Amino acid sequence: MTRGRAVAKLRMPASGAMAVFLAAAVVGEAKAALSDSLCSPSGSAEVRSFPSSESLRQATALTETRLARRGAADPFPELATALDPPVTNAGRPSPAVLAEYCAAAGELMRISPQGSQLQAQAYLLSAFQIASGAGLQATASVAAYRLGLVSLSSPTVAGARGRRGVRGGTSAAVREASVAPGAGPCEVLARPAVLGATNLSLSVASLGCAADQAMAAGDARTAALATLRLARLRLAVAENAGEAGDAYRALAHRDAVEGLSIARGVPDPALRAEILGRLASTALDARAAPTPELAAAAVAIRAANAGAAAHSYAAALEARLALAAGDAAAARRLLEDALVHESQRDLPTRLPEWRLLLAEADPQNREAHVMAAYEALEAVRPLLPRFDPLTEETAFSLHMRDVFQSAVDVQLAGAEGGTQQLRVRDAQHIVEAYRQAELQSVFGSECIPVRDPLRPETLAAGEVLLYPILLPDRLELLYVTGGNGGATFRRLPPNRSVDRQAVARLVETAVLSLSYDEDEAWRPAVRQLYDLLIKPVEAELAPGAVLAVVPDGPLRSLPFAVLLDDQNRFLIQKTRVSVAPSLAYTEPGSGDTTRQQLLAASLEMEVRLPAGSFEKLEGTGAEARVAAVADGERIARSWVIENFRKADLVQALTREQVDVLHLATHASFNGRSDRAFIVANGEMILLSELRQILAQNRTRGDELDLLVLSACETAVGDDEASMGLAGAAVQAGARSAIASLWPVNDAGTAELMKSFYQLYRDGRSKSAALREAQLRMIESGGMNANPNIWAAFTLLGAWR
Known part of the structure; x- marks a missing residue:
């Protein structure tokens, strides 16, 4: 049996989404929720009794109104009851009433942390199919648009320990989405197996269909938004699509240009100007050559007469067109105008972007303009929403990444002569701010426990801290060694033989090959990655380092322990390895191995939840007992909870001071943290809830020293989704975490955990105990020597 996060079955849970949450404390089967009965694809045909049409209309109107003005509070508790009106044996409601109801229920599931993305997909697909079948193009377009956003917001498969997902990664998703379906996007959504498609394929079809249906219904607003989001999606995919990148950029350009004519029909002037500006920018990002449609877009933006924001966008667009035409002087004048008008806005979010453009138009003063962009970003960054209200892209990807990369670039480019040490130090500070901003943007600053940042001068002899920096045109390595009295970061010569995309492709090849254990493609990939990342600092890795x-x-998704040197020795055979999401959210640790009070919680039963159906597990109970046993005897101060509930964790952590928490269950730690969860008996525990539970434990003493998560998987090919594992550990508030990057068989997990806990209790540090446990498996030969098993486990955070 394998374990880890895999594709959950796409059958709807018997208890139903709404019923589970309304009756979470009830054991056993709950009544089927109305939304499940009416909105599961093809499910409503079997329903014989319905609420009145008026009650469904009222529920829909209340939900849509509440979602339109949503704030920080989760609307789920308020709206779940409203969406479950009593059945009155009334006749079957009209398709219009049913489709609008299911579209509202699906949107609630989509945006709520307590909602299920699987359920949202099912509800919205049902809404689309009902509306489409009845010729209700306006409702069908809204349902399809929302369906496209589901797949973009987070992975939609539930974490399921015990099964593997479909072999994937960016390359596989791109190949599937690139295959011509031989049908229009709306026809793709009518296919019975559409929910089994990759997120990328489903999003492309849904957004394309939404645009088509909205145009047919005369809804320029929804059509323009769907086209903008589709163009932005294709452009983002192009960044990691390898050979398919050019094709995706061409599609992004086509969509953006076509969207310009659609956006002209958006009634609201401010929104019209905003969408026109974003479409034009996307077209230029995809292909720098100007086209007549882009110049016309600038005129249309000005004609919208929508104030400083529109004037700023129009001037910046005209500047980009001038720059593309080779008129740098005109571009500079227009950008100065754009900066003046942008500064007049209450939240001048585009100041950093315009200053980056000015750096392009004025290369002689590039560094000054880039650093001005960085300072402007630092001023507005605390005020940016986590997700853009128009496209739902993260603020980091939309406003921050390019500025951070450019700032690091100019600092390192000027690191020569007497200024080198100062420049490298400043570049490292920017990189650290970069890492923190990314974590906070994806997971929310309110979700990340505050820590004292690790200071390089606290590193001991033999401890080496490495910062790989992946830039669009090269790989940079910064590092610092402890115990030499200096503790200053040093820069290695930049490696221009590779870039960010090349490294990403190597990582994807290695991780997919290792995790599926079907071929040896990982060997040349990890060998190249060793040469790129480790060989330059190899001399610093003395024995015991x-x-x-x-x-x-x-x-983030790479198991560094498995990197191979030119003698075919794994990195873990040379040194201990730990991963830190950023210096602000990690520390070396105290080295105190006396903190051994352990709570192990396991789940072996089948569980049905809104997030999916989770099969019965075997081996998790034994794994939990292994964690609590030494030499055949239960260790003192340890507790084991089998088939645990949330209340069991709360009670145990409230009653006792726990140092080590071991969780052996299904889990999902990918994507947005507000939907990350672990599975308990009859319920899921959101990661944010786990953090709150652990916070109560910390009030009585030190924070949790070690969190072991043997049921998770890191996404490959998506920078933000690949933060899931690190984010889970950081958000939970533990000093250290040990987690699996992909599914591992139960026997291998049990063997590694048995060795790890034995060594840890014998006084080894966390990094030393994990390393020696992995070396034992390598040296044992046989199945456990396969890196598919031992390399899956990684240490995050404190290593001492």
Whole structure:
């Protein structure tokens, strides 16, 4: 049996989404929720009794009104009851009433942390199919648009320990989405197996269909938004699509240009100007050559007469067109105008972007303009929403990433002569701010426990901290070694033979090959990655050393322990390895191995939840007992909870001071943290709830020293989704975490955990105990020597 996060079955849970949450404390089967009965694809045909049409209309109107003015509070508790009106044996409601109801229920599921993305997909697909079948193009377009956003917001498969997902990664998703379906996007959504498609394929079809249906219904607003989001999606995919990148950029350009004519029909002037500006920018990002449609878009933006924001966008667009035409002087004048008008806005979010453009138009003063962009970003960053209200992209990807990368670039480009040490120090500070901003943007600053940042001068002899920096044109390595009295970061010569995309492709090849254990493609990939990342600092890794890596982007999903040197020795055979999401959210640790009070919680039963159906597990109970046993005897101060509930964790952590928490269950730690969860008996525990539970434990003493998560998987090919594992550990508030990056068989997990806990209790540090446990498996030969098993486990955070 395998374990880890995999594709959950796409059958709807018997208890139903609404019923589970309304009766979470009830054991056993709850009554089927109305939304399940009416909105599961093809499910409503079997329903014989319905609420009145008026009650469904009222429920829909209340939900849509509440969602339109949603704030920080989760609307789920308020609206779940409203969406479950009593059945009155009335006749079947009209398709219009049913479709609008299911579209509202699906949107609630989509946006609520307590909602299920699987359920949202099912409800919205049902809404689309009902509306489409009845010729209700306006409702069908809204349902399709929302369906497209579901797949973009987070992974839609539930975390399921015990099964593997479909072999994937960016390359596979791109190949599937690139296959011509031989049908229009709306026809794709009518296919019975559409929910089994990759998120990318489903999003492309849904957004394309939404635009088509909205145009047919005369709804320019929804059509323009769907086209903008589709163009932005294709452009984002192009960044990591390898050979398919050019094709995706061409599609993004086509969509953006077509969207310009659609956006002209948006009634609201301010929204019309905003969408026109974003479409034009996307077209230029996809292909720099100007087209007549883009110049006309600038005129239309000005004609909208929508104030400083529109004037700013129009001037910046005209500047980009001038720059593309080779008129740098005109571009500079227009950008100065754009900056003046942008500064007049209450929240001048585009100041950093316009200053980056000015750096392009004025290369002689590039550094000054880039650093001005960085300072402007630092001023507005605390005020930016986590997700853009128009496209739901993260604020980090939309406003921050390019500025951070450019600031690091100019600092390192000027790191020569007497200024080198100062420049490298400043670049490292920017990189650290970069890592923190990304974590906070994806997971929310309110979700991340505050820590005292790790200071390089606190590193001990033999401890090496490595910052790989993946830039569009090169790989940079910064590092610092402890115990030499200096503790200053040093820069290695930049490697221009690779860039961010090349490294991302190597990581994807290695991780997919290792996790599925079907071929040897991982060997040349990890060999190249060793040469790129480790060989330049190899001399610093003396026997007994510790290498702590602060990974960038795709490197977060890489098991560094498995990297191979030119003697075919794994990195873990040379040194201990730890991963740190950022210096602000990690620390070396105290080295105190006396803190051994342990709580192990396991789940072996089948569980049905809104997030999916989770099969019965075997081996998790034994794994929990292994964690609590030494030499055949239960260790003192340990507790084991089988088939645990949330209340069991609360009670145990309230009653006792726990140092080590071991969770052996299904889990999902990918994507947005507000939907990350672990599965308990009859319920799921949101990661944010787990953090609150652990916070209560910390009030009585030190924070949790070690969190072991043997049921998770890190996404490959998506920078933000690949933060899931690091984010889970950081958000939970533990000093350290040990987690699996992909599904591992129960026997291998049990063997590694048995060795780890034995060594840890014998006084080894966390990094030393994990390393020796992995070495034992390598040296044992047989199945456990396969890196598919031992390399899956990684240490995050404190290593001492």
